[in-house]
Amino acid sequence: MIPSELKIDKTPDGALLTLAGDWRLGSAIPSPDGVIAGLGAAEKGQRLAFETGNLEGWDSGLLVFLAKLFDICRRNGISVDESGLPAGVRKLIDLASPEKQRSGVTHGGEHPSFLVWVADTALAQVKGAKEVLAFIGEATLAFVKMLRGKADFRRMDLIVTIQETGAQALPIVTLISLLVGMILAFIASIQLKMFGAQIYVADVVGIGIVRVMGAIMTGIIMSGRTGAAFAAQLGTMQVNEEIDALETLGFSPVEFLVLPRMLALMLMMPLLCVYSDLMGVLGGMIVGVGMLDLGFMEYVHQSRSALNLTHFLVGLFHSFVFGILVAVAGCLRGLQCERSASAVGYAATSAVVTGIVCIVVATAIITLSCQVLGI
Amino acid sequence: MNMPAEESRSGKDAVIEVRGLEMSYGSFVLMRDLNFTINRGDIFIIMGGSGCGKSTLLKMLVGLKQPARGEILYDGVSYWEAEHEVQERLKRRFGILFQSGALWSSMTLAENVALPLEQYTTLPPGQIRDLVSFKLSLVGLGGFEDFYPSEISGGMKKRAGLARAMSLDPDLLFFDEPSAGLDPISARLLDDLIIELSESLGTTVVVVTHELASIFAIGTNSVFLDPDVKTMTGAGDPKRLLKESPDPKVINFLTRGEGAQQS
Numbered sequence: 220m221i222p223s224e225l226k227i228d229k230t231p232d233g234a235l236l237t238l239a240g241d242w243r244l245g246s247a248i249p250s251p252d253g254v255i256a257g258l259g260a261a262e263k264g265q266r267l268a269f270e271t272g273n274l275e276g277w278d279s280g281l282l283v284f285l286a287k288l289f290d291i292c293r294r295n296g297i298s299v300d301e302s303g304l305p306a307g308v309r310k311l312i313d314l315a316s317p318e319k320q321r322s323g324v325t326h327g328g329e330h331p332s333f334l335v336w337v338a339d340t341a342l343a344q345v346k347g348a349k350e351v352l353a354f355i356g357e358a359t360l361a362f363v364k365m366l367r368g369k370a371d372f373r374r375m376d377l378i379v380t381i382q383e384t385g386a387q388a389l390p391i392v393t394l395i396s397l398l399v400g401m402i403l404a405f406i407a408s409i410q411l412k413m414f415g416a417q418i419y420v421a422d423v424v425g426i427g428i429v430r431v432m433g434a435i436m437t438g439i440i441m442s443g444r445t446g447a448a449f450a451a452q453l454g455t456m457q458v459n460e461e462i463d464a465l466e467t468l469g470f471s472p473v474e475f476l477v478l479p480r481m482l483a484l485m486l487m488m489p490l491l492c493v494y495s496d497l498m499g500v501l502g503g504m505i506v507g508v509g510m511l512d513l514g515f516m517e518y519v520h521q522s523r524s525a526l527n528l529t530h531f532l533v534g535l536f537h538s539f540v541f542g543i544l545v546a547v548a549g550c551l552r553g554l555q556c557e558r559s560a561s562a563v564g565y566a567a568t569s570a571v572v573t574g575i576v577c578i579v580v581a582t583a584i585i586t587l588s589c590q591v592l593g594i
Numbered sequence: 595m596n597m598p599a600e601e602s603r604s605g606k607d608a609v610i611e612v613r614g615l616e617m618s619y620g621s622f623v624l625m626r627d628l629n630f631t632i633n634r635g636d637i638f639i640i641m642g643g644s645g646c647g648k649s650t651l652l653k654m655l656v657g658l659k660q661p662a663r664g665e666i667l668y669d670g671v672s673y674w675e676a677e678h679e680v681q682e683r684l685k686r687r688f689g690i691l692f693q694s695g696a697l698w699s700s701m702t703l704a705e706n707v708a709l710p711l712e713q714y715t716t717l718p719p720g721q722i723r724d725l726v727s728f729k730l731s732l733v734g735l736g737g738f739e740d741f742y743p744s745e746i747s748g749g750m751k752k753r754a755g756l757a758r759a760m761s762l763d764p765d766l767l768f769f770d771e772p773s774a775g776l777d778p779i780s781a782r783l784l785d786d787l788i789i790e791l792s793e794s795l796g797t798t799v800v801v802v803t804h805e806l807a808s809i810f811a812i813g814t815n816s817v818f819l820d821p822d823v824k825t826m827t828g829a830g831d832p833k834r835l836l837k838e839s840p841d842p843k844v845i846n847f848l849t850r851g852e853g854a855q856q857s
Contacts, residue, residue, distance in 0.1 A: 278763045307794030315731035559744040561697035
């Protein structure tokens with residue numbers, strides 16, 4: 220391979236550039252700025268011609284060199300005579316010329332000022348809040364319509380979603396709840412052992428799990444599992460224009476898609492919470508009986524005396540609220556999804572984050588309210 | 595596009611040879627006994643009705659799907675019998691434009707075009723940037739470097755996909771339904787671009803299409819796949835096939851059914 224060679228000869232009306240050797244990517248192609256610098260003051264404002272008889276080979280390397288050189292010549296008022304270049308090169312350079320580009324490009328490169336950025340962000344937040352409120356309003360109206368028996372959705376969708384969000388979630392709820400019950404018992408036993416009060420592990424685990432932890436753990440599991448799935452499903456439907464198709468046929472996406480998902484979670488979350496309570500207490504019992512030398516009946520009796528219906532109902536209320544929150548977060552993020560593959564991933568992540576934040580905030584509000592009301 | 599300085603297209607030497615190819619899905623045979631040669635500098639059209647296996651054949655030609663039987667030779671090297679390293683080297687000679695453009699949605703157009711260059715060349719970042727701008731300008735998208743695929747139209751996505759397919763200066767370009775979903779003017783511009791690339795760079799182009807206007811405008815060689823007899827029933831220059839093919843189905847296809855009405 221002969222290396223790229225460049226020679227500048229002065230001519231009566233400007234300069235002649237002789238290109239020889241190999242002008243392919245990877246070979247040492249000179250800089251176009253060097254060519255202009257090599258032209259004397261006399262050649263500037265005149266004509267640049269080419270001689271390529273000894274050009275060995277070329278590819279994008281030569282094309283990029285020439286495109287940049289022509290751009291510099293244009294800016295310096297140097298006219299270019301392309302007739303000495305191979306026809307293929309001339310055609311491709313012409314295709315890439317500024318005149319052949321799509322006009323009216325107004326994107327990229329420019330960074331808005333800080334004030335514009337603050338205003339844009341604030342407006343986006345307001346818009347986002349309005350969208351959330353509108354969505355909650357629509358979902359409430361759809362729910363009321365459903366109670367009056369007038370909502371448009373397929374009963375089969377509800378049954379399938381109930382199966383997906385209920386029975387199929389049992390294995391993961393079992394594992395997490397059992398482990399959380401065991402962890403709670405371990406932590407409680409470290410302190411209680413010091414006073415010889417290991418038996419109260421049953422109280423700590425029982426009240427902790429049944430009143431709030433069972434519901435929170437189920438809520439977080441469902442947010443990661445089901446909330447993300449809802450967002451991904453609706454996001455993909457948004458990308459594929461399936462939601463547009465529903466709207467054009469007169470269906471409300473909130474009634475048709477969101478309502479069955481919301482109903483399914485409202486029904487299944489309390490049931491999963493009861494199951495999670497049982498598993499959590501069982502986890503505490505495994506630690507209590509197996510490691511703290513408590514009797515089985517002793518543990519059961521202590522748990523029964525510690526728990527009452529109020530604890531149980533408060534836990535159920537938590538889970539009912541979490542069900543609505545997880546479904547709303549998942550469906551809202553799915554419907555807000557933009558039309559690209561990466562947006563679907565973002566929608567799913569956002570659904571999980573929104574779901575968990577809502578669960579924590581709701582727990583704080585409910586706990587505080589219970590405290591004030593003396594429940 | 596390692597093109598010598600001479601202007602003319604390279605001689606008619608075989609780049610791709612397909613021998614006794616059989617395509618099947620499980621026990622269902624889609625096509626059998628496919629035998630054809632694609633010469634250097636050809637714009638080769640794979641044509642046939644919907645569902646006849648055109649896109650499957652293209653996937654086999656670019657190494658995405660293994661044939662049930664037969665072989666595909668690139669400059670005499672059998673792709674499916676070659677070592678993994680040889681296959682990887684061969685793949686770097688291919689540029690593929692998928693039907694929807696298949697741009698990576700999380701990257702800008704510039705990043706889409708730059709990725710193969712960053713992966714397979716040792717060019718400095720500045721040169722890669724210049725190359726990316728040039729390739730995008732070549733397809734009429736100069737200035738769109740910072741746009742994301744979701745911000746541009748379907749036709750622009752296809753052109754950006756073409757800029758990415760050309761990023762490594764491949765000597766074989768494959769197009770899957772390039773005109774699908776484009777307005778007539780955009781389709782014509784894309785056809786012109788294919789011809790320019792083939793003539794200027796000597797790139798061998800393989801196009802899967804059933805758009806008659808494109809077939810006659812750009813095709814220099816072709817193969818017609820007939821799903822009823824499960825094999826190819828016509829091969830050669832589409833314009834010549836229209837005049838000389840003895841198969842009424844080929845004539846029917848190339849005349850949008852008007853040939854059958856006349857007979």
